[in-house]
Amino acid sequence: MKKLQAVKGMNDLLPADSPYWQYLEATITDVVQGYGFQEIRFPILEATELFKRSIGEVTDIVEKEMYTFLDRNDESVTLRPEGTASCVRACEQHQLLYNRGTIAQKLWYMGPMFRYEKPQKGRLRQFHQIGVEAYGIASADADAELLIMTARLWKTLGIDDAVELQINSLGTNEARANFRAALVDFLSANEAKLDEDSQRRLATNPLRILDSKDADTQALLADAPDLADFLDDESREHFALLQRYLTAAGVKFTVNTRLVRGLDYYSRTVFEWVTNRLGAQGTVCAGGRYDGLVAQLGGQNTPAVGFAMGLERLVLLVQELNAFPKDISRAADVYLLALGNVIPEAFALTEQLREQAPHLRVQMNTGAGSFKSQMKKAERSGADVVLILGEDEASAGEVTVKYLRSDEPQQTIQQQQINQIFV
Ligand code: ATP
Ligand code: MG
Secondary structure (H helix, E strand, O other), X not given: OOOOOOOOXXXXXXXXXXXXXXXXXXXXXXXXXXXXXXXXXXXXXXEHHHHHHHOOOOOHHHHHHOEEEEOOOOOEEEEOOOOHHHHHHHHHHOOOOOOOOOOOEEEEEEEEEEOOOOOEOOEOOEEEEEEEEEEOOOOHHHHHHHHHHHHHHHHHHOOHHHOEEEEEEOOOHHHHHHHHHHHHHHHHHOHHHOOHHHHHHHHHOHHHHHHOOOHHHHHHHOOOOOHHHHOOHHHHHHHHHHHHHHHHOOOOOEEOOOOOOOOOOOOOEEEEEXXXXXXXXXXXXXXXXXXXXXXXXXXXXXXXXXXXXXXXXXXXXXXXOOOOOOOOOOOOOEEEEEOOOOHHHHHHHHHHHHHHOOOOOEEEOOOOOOHHHHHHHHHHHOOOEEEEEOHHHXXXXXXXXXXXXXXXXXXXXXXXXXXXXXX
């Protein structure tokens, strides 16, 4: 029989690694909620139409990366490749954007996303994002707040030296259309020098050619028209303000006028946080402003700005930089050996300890075993304190405390005193 395996590009998260994820998720949650963002959850499966209408028909995602299939009622559904479209859909469906007097909503979400890509380090078919979206604010302070918040997150995680912020402005639709025309003129005259993908994109999505990884195409692009020269005055002012706010908040950035994003819905600000510590998959967080999307999906005109970060890449980066807290992945701080006929007393004692020191990870040995085999399990748990409860200790109301990682001598104490050891 063929061995059952997970679907290619979709990873299991094993117990040895889950503490890293939990730590990242908790830290990010704390930071974004500290800026007033509230969590929203939406389904993993959506009508295919949603992504076609938002991300854009001729983007990589919609053209070749979506997990799309017919359900049993022949409706076309898609495993979400990103969160923004669903977020807008949910906000519209529940009228979250207009019924609060002021049009403002600050939301975040977290969960798996699905894209049929070539799996490699930092690029999976099921991957995980934390996304943040701010609705209703057109001015550049909303853009700046997101980036300042992200900078704080990097600092909290201790990885701020390893990430760099790149920003750009795509201008209004009109500015972008003018630039696009100039770019197509230039590239059409040099079509033969373009890589195959870019030749195809020339007709469908020419801005994406700026993003090409092909060296010859990149060389050619050095002489291409510059988006910055096409910006309308308002976008220019918006972009200047963003830079001023970032500077005031001490957030360093570089302007990269070649930065465009892979999704169609962006306007004005786009940005990426990149690292050179992860090889080719260097973008850990990306986003921008998408003032047109809500209306495009049938809602009222609502400015919006947001980003998503890739958790796989972040875990890799924090690991690479050794920035996870020590001992994060151990299963227990305290391990109790229950030796002989002491199970009732062992339960009573471990429950007492959990009550008095709720922050402790307390494991009680179950399934009996010799001193030696229980000790082995204690060591494997990562605990640095072992409690030994034998029949003599139990009947005297005592317990023996043994330190696995320090020279402190073993001692036998009254059970009532146990909390004194851990506070
Ligand atoms: P890339 O250029 O790396 O394909 P993207 O532009 O497609 O990225 P977005 O759609 O902006 O990425 O998603 C935001 C973030 O989600 C990325 O910066 C990255 O950190 C992460 N991400 C995107 N696709 C994947 C994937 N297949 N596997 C792991 N992480 C991903
Ligand atoms: Mg991609």
